[in-house]
Amino acid sequence: MLPSSPANTLVVFDFETTGMSPDSGDRIIEVGAVKLVDGVVVAQFSQLMNPGIGIPLFIQNLTGINQAMVREAPKNQQVMAEFFAFIEGFNLVAHNAAFDAKFLHAEFKRIKKSFAGGIGCSLLAARRVLTGAPSYKLGELIEHFKLPRAAQYHRALADAEACAHVWLKVLSSLEEDHGVTGLSFGHLQALSQKPKQQVQRLIKSWCEA
DNA sequence: TGCCAGGCCCTCTTTAGGGCCTT
Numbered sequence: 001m002l003p004s005s006p007a008n009t010l011v012v013f014d015f016e017t018t019g020m021s022p023d024s025g026d027r028i029i030e031v032g033a034v035k036l037v038d039g040v041v042v043a044q045f046s047q048l049m050n051p052g053i054g055i056p057l058f059i060q061n062l063t064g065i066n067q068a069m070v071r072e073a074p075k076n077q078q079v080m081a082e083f084f085a086f087i088e089g090f091n092l093v094a095h096n097a098a099f100d101a102k103f104l105h106a107e108f109k110r111i112k113k114s115f116a117g118g119i120g121c122s123l124l125a126a127r128r129v130l131t132g133a134p135s136y137k138l139g140e141l142i143e144h145f146k147l148p149r150a151a152q153y154h155r156a157l158a159d160a161e162a163c164a165h166v167w168l169k170v171l172s173s174l175e176e177d178h179g180v181t182g183l184s185f186g187h188l189q190a191l192s193q194k195p196k197q198q199v200q201r202l203i204k205s206w207c208e209a
Numbered sequence: 210t211g212c213c214a215g216g217c218c219c220t221c222t223t224t225a226g227g228g229c230c231t232t
Contacts (some may be wrong), residue, residue: 008226015231015232016232019232020214020215020232021213021215021232022214029223029232058232094231095230096216096221096231097231098215098230098231099230099231099232101232102214103232107227123217123230124217135229135230136230137230137231138230147211195224196219202217
């Protein structure tokens with residue numbers, strides 16, 4: 001992890017996959033990511049990939065990604081090697097990051113790569129900071145907080161962009177509601193891992209530091 | 210044949226159960 005890196009300088013990413021678990025043989029079929037520097041998008045990465053296995057009908061209906069679309073796409077090994085180069089030197093953020101991290105590590109293991117940066121979770125951070133939301137689903141956070149709406153949910157780049165908006169909303173809420181500025185990625189990681197009842201005390205300690 | 214993810218979080222809890230969230 002790069003704990004001292006600013007909390008608004010990182011890569012926000014999302015995967016579309018064939019299912020819920022790489023341990024059950026599921027693979028990534030699309031990656032989307034935006035690179036933020038000082039909260040501004042400076043680069044993006046979007047690529048379908050050919051996993052070499054069938055895409056369940058449920059996933060085709062959910063994402064709009066079908067067999068024909070990935071048939072002509074480069075294989076996972078190639079795309080993930082390119083994605084590794086894209087994220088190198090940056091921390092990552094995803095919505096419900098435990099899910100995407102499982103696939104990230106499984107695909108990198110196949111190409112003998114190891115990601116050493118930190119992976120933050122916008123879901124955990126939002127639950128602690130954006131209190132009062134009726135739901136913490138990505139799309140519903142976007143709607144509830146009137147953030148820029150994705151053109152098409154359940155496509156990787158659009159969801160990564162939406163996740164970036166949620167992450168920046170967490171940071172702006174900490175700044176505007178609590179007066180905390182200059183947060184590092186490590187601060188947000190610490191906050192996300194604290195029990196909810198200890199979050200206010202942690203934020204207060206930052207203000208007093 | 211039967212099973213089929215896993216971690217977080219809340220509560221009518223903690224020797225547990227079930228909903229949320231990701232595809």
